[in-house]
Amino acid sequence: MAEMLKIASIGAGTPIVLIHGWGLNSGVWQPMVEQLQHQFKMITIDIPGYGENLDIELSPYTIEHIAQHMVETVAEPAIYLGWSLGGLVASQIAFQFPEMVKGLVTVASTPYFVKQQNWPGIEANVLQLFHRQLNQDIKKTIDNFLKIQAMGSPHVRQDIKLIRDLVMQYPMPSAYTLDLSLSFLEQVDQRQILAEISVPLLRIYGKLDGLVPKAVIPLVDKLVPNSEKVIIERASHAPFISELKVFTESITQWINECC
Known part of the structure; x- marks a missing residue:
């Protein structure tokens, strides 16, 4: 049995578990937690090998095992919110x-991240480039990824600086963890799983997102016709950073209506 994950919790009310994206950590949620902690119980949890859970090793390191370990750690029914790679974990x-x-x-997520003939996404060679860069310079690789995430935002530099400042509160993950978890973006295909999910589902997108193209949205609409979606006009890949007010209002309204 792996060591129990560390989590942080603040506030009271309906619990919301926040799961970060690739290369980052739970520090990225700080502005959102500050906004919503008076209405909800905000729970942040780092993916094993990241942030507060830097030293926790899971074997096998699979998305199914991570999902199981997170649920066992949270140990209460909650709303699960996942950003980017975290969306795959939350969906699992x-x-x-x-x-x-x-x-x-x-949030800014897709059931399958890689571009294929009839599916918009990230070019496979971009992800392969990140794999190669990880072996040379972890910090530079993460910085490059941050730039892609903020691309399209009306305030790119401010977004990159804020995200960097938030996540640098914690030590960097190892190249090994980054490499393994990057493989999730290449290999995990949840298109069938998503169609079978029975819980209420809200999908939030940034219209200017460079990693999850808006062309994927109607395809996911068909997979989960009973879900709801919000497309934030002036946001890119991190809408909770660039458009925090619109983002938190969308979350609050949906939770009050459905959950």
């Missing part, structure tokens, strides 16, 4: 443990 939790999920929110 909703699929595996629906009785522990009051609602699912995916």
